[in-house]
Amino acid sequence: MSRHVRRRSITACALALLLGAAPRAHADDELELDWSGRIQSDLRFRLEPVGVGDWYARQELPAGVERNWNTLGLKLEANYGRFHAVAAVDFVWSGYPERMTSVGDLSRIEKAEPYRLEPRAVYVEAEGIFVKGLDLRIGQQVVSWGVGDQFNPTNNLNPDDLRDPLLFGRQVANFMVKADYWISEDWSISGVLVPIFKPAMLPLSGSLALAQLDRVPFVSGALGDRVVAEQAAAKMLFGHPTIIGSVTPVMPEPTFDNMQFAYRIAGTIGEHDVALSYYNGRTDFPQPRSNHTRQALGRRCNPDDANDCIEGLLLTDVNLEFPKMHVYGLNVTGEVNPFKWISEEINGIGYRFEGALVVPRGQSIRLTNDELAFGIPQPAGEYDYDADGQPGGREPLVVDDTPFMKWVLGLDYTFGEHVYVNAMWVHGLVDEFGAGDWIKEGYVVRQSGLIEGSNVLACALSKNGESCTQKILRPRLGDYVVLGADFKFANQAGLFRLFAILDATPLVEETWDDEQGKRVQRKISPLSAEGFSMVIFPELDYNFGNGLELAAGALLQLGKPYTKFGSAETGGSTVFTRAKYSF
Structure with a gap:
């Protein structure tokens, strides 16, 4: 209207x-x-409860009504x-x-x-x-330069909006000044200034990720093993488990140095669209910058087991920051028709490539604590990173400054008027940051714990947890196979959509081998029962005309708790219904 x-x-x-x-x-x-x-x-329903933590620090999202938004x-x-x-x-x-x-x-x-x-x-x-050819836009807006289907590593000017997984790829508007100068009908140069940084919007289940303290964030695996052993000793020997106390994102100050800006040159070569871009700013997903541990005394017992008691808690207060980065982007999209010689009526195959070379600024983490009074007293101060008996040393890295690449390579094809198919190879999701893939080794910890029967006290006192801990690792950047199809029926009014995302990233199990006297690794295939992780998204939509649409479907997230899509912070599997009237 x-x-x-x-x-x-x-x-x-x-x-x-x-x-x-x-x-x-x-x-x-x-x-x-x-x-x-x-x-x-x-209206959305969670099929099963998802949660993390023991009884003294349990965080759980219940089964039942997950969303009722109007x-x-x-x-x-x-x-x-x-x-x-x-x-x-x-x-x-x-x-x-x-x-x-x-x-x-x-x-x-x-x-x-x-x-x-x-x-x-x-x-x-x-x-x-x-001047002729100069366009200017000022205000709250979304600037989308990427060409990938929902996966866009070159779209960094706006923060990601992950509150609704059904709207994956959506971004939040931000205040910008955007100028486009048209050199010709086919080529333009663009520049964007973003005065104020905004962080990504996370789902309600996002807090469950940081509550999993066994996912130690350090680049150094040896330091992570040591911290896991020390936390285990505090819990098992002195009755003080470690939990998250608070998590505080620290936003960049609104200074000139923290403004974001980007440039792009884009045009057409033949029937192919090409764009080169550069972005200077920050990742909108925070990384830990400091951990401070304090003690809360007080005996308490499990309501379901009177023999399961603790003497107190070690509360870790975490500050998060947003590392700076440079991003160099290349977008290419177009269509090729290898069947043109057969018939002009056969559709061409659409293709798209979106690649980003990310150059991050390294970020370290500072570990401090109050005086801790249990077993062997721990004085207040900074952690002894070097394990030499002297507090302090060089702060450990959570992100190093090694450049890394993200990309999306996709093909799509339309069969007549009723069937559309899409296939993509995605390297690196929006929440993955830092070097580490099949090109260059680099891991994040997805699960860690003690080896059964290990001498945790000896490991804690020696400040070396290598012989006591085992963990499951995952490359910092994953690879994903995305397959989807749309089927239209009932004179184009009905739509059945089926999309799936398979995590094709192999995991690594690392542990101590007594016979070899060193740590050893075992690869876990993404096609095995241990490493399998997948999203399946079926949806049925019907357009009744005059603006009314009804839809129903499911978002099924499968895998073990340490996998990408089986982890608690994804929010679990849901079914949904949607009614929309447009006017």
Whole structure:
């Protein structure tokens, strides 16, 4: 539905002045206002509970209703000659009452019926401003330069929005100044300035990742083994298990040095689109920068087992920061038709490549503690990283400065009017950061613990946990096979979609071998029962016409708890229904 108004107004003149051009009225100029919207209800169920931690620090997401969101989305567009403006906003009712802390909360509508406002876009733009061929856009916006289907390693200007896994690839708008200069009809140069950094938006299940302290974050495997052994000794010998106390993201200061910017040159060569880009900014996924451990005394016992007791807790307070990085991008997309010689009517095969060379700034972590009074007293201060008896030393790295690559290589094909198929090789997901793959060795710890029967006290006192610990490792950058197909039916009104993501990344089990007197590794195939991890996404959608769509489906996330998609922080498997009316 549209509303059109013909007039020269103060609003139009103000818009022109804001964009730095003198307001020029023409007899054929008119102000056009177009508005649209949608009403959408999402109901989702978690099939099984997912959680981490023992009874004294259990974090769990229950089975049952996972989401009950109702959204009113509105979008207004204004056009006046060569000027354009957009405002889009979502009003969201979460459907979940917030936690009540007093009877007075029962009188507060914002507690019983939580709601929020989510701006999607607020910007103004002008074509041919100052000089011919120069376009300018200022305001809250999303700049998407990537060509991959939902997987875009060169889209770094906007933070990722992972709150809804069904909308994977979505990004949050950010304030930007974007300029495009058209050299010719086919080639353009773009520049973007982002004054304020924004972090990625994480799902509610995201906090479960940091609660798993056995996933030690250090680049050095030897230091990780030592910390695992010391934590095990504190728990087993002195009754003080280690848990997460608090997690605090530390945002970059709004200084000139922390502004993000990017450049791109893009054009067409034959029937192929090509783009080169450069980004200077930060990863929007935080990395640990400091850990501070404090002690909470007090005996407590498991409500389900009176013999399972602890004497206190070691609480670790974590600060997170966002490492800086440079990203050099290459995008190529187009179509090839090897069957053209057979018939002109046979469709070509679409292809797309999106690659990013990431040059990160290394980030270390500082470990400190209060005075810890149990067994062997630990004085307050900084951790002895060098294990030489003297506190301090060089802070260990959680990310080194080795460059690494992410990419997406995809092919797609349409069979007639009813079937579309898509296949992709994805190297590195949005939350994976740092060098480590089949090109260069580098791992993250997915699970760690003690070897049964090991002398944990000796390992803790010697400050060497190599002979006491075992762990499951995963390359920092994974490889994924993405396969999908859309099947349309009922005169294009019905759609059945089936997509799957197979984690093709081999895991490594590392442990101590007494006979060899050293640590040994065993590869775990991604096709084995131990290493298998996969996402299966079936969806059935029907468009009834006049704006009404109904959909139902499932997001099945499979694998062991230490795998990519079987881990608790993914939120587990869900089924969903969706109703949407667009106007």
